[in-house]
Amino acid sequence: DKDGNVTEYKWRSFQLAFILLNVDAFVKPEKGDSTVEDVLGSGWPERNEIADLVWFPTGGGKTEAYLGIIAFAIALRRFTKGEHGYGTTVLMRYTLRMLTLQQFQRATLLICALEVIRKDDFILPNKLSLGDERITIGLFVGGDSLPNYWSQGDKSMMNELKKISGFIKNEQSITTNIPFTDCPWCGGDLFVNEELNNISPNHKHDNNTYGIDDQLNIACNTEKCTFHAEYASSQADDDNCLPFRLFDEDIYKYPPTLLFGTVDKFAAFANNVSTVAGGRNKDSQRLIGKGYRRGVLPPELIIQDELHLLLGPLGSSVGLFEKSIDYLCTYKDGDGNKIKPKVVTSTATTRNTDKQIFALFNRRSEIFPKQGITCDDSFFAFYKRKETAIETYESKRKYVGVLPIGKTQVWMQLRIISITLSHRLKYFKEKYTINQVFENPAILDELKKVFDYYHTVLAYYNSLKDVGKAQSQLDHYLPGDISFIIKNTIPWSFLDSIIRSDGKINYSELTGRLSGEEVKTNLADIEKKWSLLDKIDNGNKFKLNKISNPEFIIATNMISVGIDVSRFNTIVINSMPRNIAEYIQASSRVARDEDGVVFTVHHPFRSRDISHYQKFKEFHEKFYSYVEPISVTPFASKALDRYLAMYAIVIIRHNKELRLMNNES
Numbered sequence: 001d002k003d004g005n006v007t008e009y010k011w012r013s014f015q016l017a018f019i020l021l022n023v024d025a026f027v028k029p030e031k032g033d034s035t036v037e038d039v040l041g042s043g044w045p046e047r048n049e050i051a052d053l054v055w056f057p058t059g060g061g062k063t064e065a066y067l068g069i070i071a072f073a074i075a076l077r078r079f080t081k082g083e084h085g086y087g088t089t090v091l092m093r094y095t096l097r098m099l100t101l102q103q104f105q106r107a108t109l110l111i112c113a114l115e116v117i118r119k120d121d122f123i124l125p126n127k128l129s130l131g132d133e134r135i136t137i138g139l140f141v142g143g144d145s146l147p148n149y150w151s152q153g154d155k156s157m158m159n160e161l162k163k164i165s166g167f168i169k170n171e172q173s174i175t176t177n178i179p180f181t182d183c184p185w186c187g188g189d190l191f192v193n194e195e196l197n198n199i200s201p202n203h204k205h206d207n208n209t210y211g212i213d214d215q216l217n218i219a220c221n222t223e224k225c226t227f228h229a230e231y232a233s234s235q236a237d238d239d240n241c242l243p244f245r246l247f248d249e250d251i252y253k254y255p256p257t258l259l260f261g262t263v264d265k266f267a268a269f270a271n272n273v274s275t276v277a278g279g280r281n282k283d284s285q286r287l288i289g290k291g292y293r294r295g296v297l298p299p300e301l302i303i304q305d306e307l308h309l310l311l312g313p314l315g316s317s318v319g320l321f322e323k324s325i326d327y328l329c330t331y332k333d334g335d336g337n338k339i340k341p342k343v344v345t346s347t348a349t350t351r352n353t354d355k356q357i358f359a360l361f362n363r364r365s366e367i368f369p370k371q372g373i374t375c376d377d378s379f380f381a382f383y384k385r386k387e388t389a390i391e392t393y394e395s396k397r398k399y400v401g402v403l404p405i406g407k408t409q410v411w412m413q414l415r416i417i418s419i420t421l422s423h424r425l426k427y428f429k430e431k432y433t434i435n436q437v438f439e440n441p442a443i444l445d446e447l448k449k450v451f452d453y454y455h456t457v458l459a460y461y462n463s464l465k466d467v468g469k470a471q472s473q474l475d476h477y478l479p480g481d482i483s484f485i486i487k488n489t490i491p492w493s494f495l496d497s498i499i500r501s502d503g504k505i506n507y508s509e510l511t512g513r514l515s516g517e518e519v520k521t522n523l524a525d526i527e528k529k530w531s532l533l534d535k536i537d538n539g540n541k542f543k544l545n546k547i548s549n550p551e552f553i554i555a556t557n558m559i560s561v562g563i564d565v566s567r568f569n570t571i572v573i574n575s576m577p578r579n580i581a582e583y584i585q586a587s588s589r590v591a592r593d594e595d596g597v598v599f600t601v602h603h604p605f606r607s608r609d610i611s612h613y614q615k616f617k618e619f620h621e622k623f624y625s626y627v628e629p630i631s632v633t634p635f636a637s638k639a640l641d642r643y644l645a646m647y648a649i650v651i652i653r654h655n656k657e658l659r660l661m662n663n664e665s
């Protein structure tokens with residue numbers, strides 16, 4: 001990485017097993033194979049009847065498991081289908097924009113790797129080829145998260161590039177909705193000068209024309225990077241540029257191999273249809289292999305991450321609309337057999353999954369890994385036990401329940417936060433004396449890992465109303481209380497001012513009231529590693545840094561799924577969330593790499609909170625078993641009233657015989 005650390009990457013056994021388990025969903029078994037029962041007589045149950053669910057604890061590596069399946073599906077399709085295998089191969093859907101952004105950044109590295117193999121002429125066995133069409137990834141989200149058009153209004157891609165150029169010109173830090181400011185392949189800067197010559201088209205008057213045959217190309221500025229180009233072109237087949245499709249017009253014209261999006265964005269299938277050359281930039285048919293001069297296979301793999309979020313009204317609407325996606329992605333093979341897209345889902349918290357998957361995807365479910373002989377061992381994973389006491393389980397994450405008596409819940413949560421933030425200095429002063437620091441400043445560098453993991457405290461709130469209550473106390477109460485605790489427990493020294501500022505708390509926010517640009521910027525700041533000293537002069541000297549990492553983060557359910565930040569190791573959960581799955585997911589944001597602690601501050605006047613506090617130990621020993629059943633009713637009368645028309649419109653407008661376009665009804 002940028003710090004020079006070398007990480008040895010390895011597959012986990014369950015990831016490899018899950019990939020192998022799904023091979024027969026893309027390679028049809030021989031006729032007469034009865035390994036999987038053909039219940040519905042579809043001819044290919046592994047593909048048409050089964051939705052596979054990866055059920056694994058948070059932080060276990062579910063993402064990498066289905067990324068492996070994506071790589072296999074893309075490569076096999078290119079190897080065996082030739083030009084008919086071009087176009088969009090995989091659809092990935094998420095429900096939260098924060099989750100979509102983080103997972104998109106992970107998946108981009110996979111797509112870059114596949115594209116490098118394709119374009120750099122890697123020697124493949126049996127003279128196989130990944131084809132001439134680029135392997136790309138597209139981000140299909142709403143206009144508040146990412147510009148949808150090149151030049152329409154203030155939220156256009158051209159205006160976004162103008163903003164970036166302005167930040168560079170004024171020597172300001174770049175804040176942008178574009179998901180990357182660094183090259184995902186080599187880590188080099190993508191935006192280095194105000195001219196933005198590595199981007200085409202861009203914001204300049206002589207290079208801002210975006211025609212029906214053009215696309216946005218972003219190249220890396222690092223010369224040794226395989227995606228480097230000093231001057232980018234807007235040609236669709238430019239191999240020197242990063243494999244991105246970042247706004248709707250590009251996505252429709254040049255369908256990405258892997259299409260990333262939020263579930264609600266796919267409603268565009270009902271509105272954007274065209275059959276003429278000039279309408280390619282607003283034709284959703286192209287995403288399923290049809291449209292103007294388009295004749296490729298539809299997507300073959302649909303991945304729905306964090307399945308437990310599709311519940312209630314959202315799950316019901318998605319379940320009904322999903323029938324149209326399933327219909328559009330179904331095709332007939334050479335023998336006239338219907339081939340449906342393979343469905344893969346994942347979650348860490350589940351209940352009555354078979355009913356949920358049947359309501360959403362009209363498929364029977366298979367959970368992986370299966371339950372083992374004992375409840376704590378599924379062969380692929382087991383609960384870790386202490387070596388010295390084999391009968392005792394070992395965990396990195398500790399839960400501490402707190403019930404304030406005679407004090408308000410807000411007072412108690414702020415007091416806990418004050419104590420945890422004060423403990424940084426206590427640890428530092430107990431470990432090192434001032435003389436040691438003066439004689440050998442390098443020991444401060446040894447603190448880097450400890451402070452990186454425990455410098456930041458995460459505070460989780462159930463609603464924006466609770467956020468407002470806590471934030472009103474943040475500037476007035478918290479700095480003084482931290483100073484009071486330090487003054488009464490730790491001898492003062494000049495080192496105090498190096499570690500923290502007396503006057504204010506450096507805090508950040510990850511809530512729904514932020515724009516997409518603010519979410520991305522805040523997350524990037526939070527992920528920065530804590531560093532007090534920088535080595536200079538070939539490591540012979542040290543330079544003191546100003547600590548800029550947030551000490552305190554205000555968060556809502558935006559952070560509860562898919563956010564993997566190793567620096568999170570202390571969280572304060574303010575009152576029990578509305579459902580158990582949310583509590584498990586939110587508390588699992590900490591202790592991903594090192595030991596962490598979860599403080600659950602129960603509300604003293606809510607009977608549900610008091611009940612959880614009274615059974616705190618018993619509940620946490622088996623809280624996965626307390627996850628509530630999920631209700632999805634796509635064919636309820638209210639759901640049909642609201643969403644049946646949209647389902648019908650998608651089917652009608654994508655009918656080849658009717659040939660209805662965007663301006664027709």
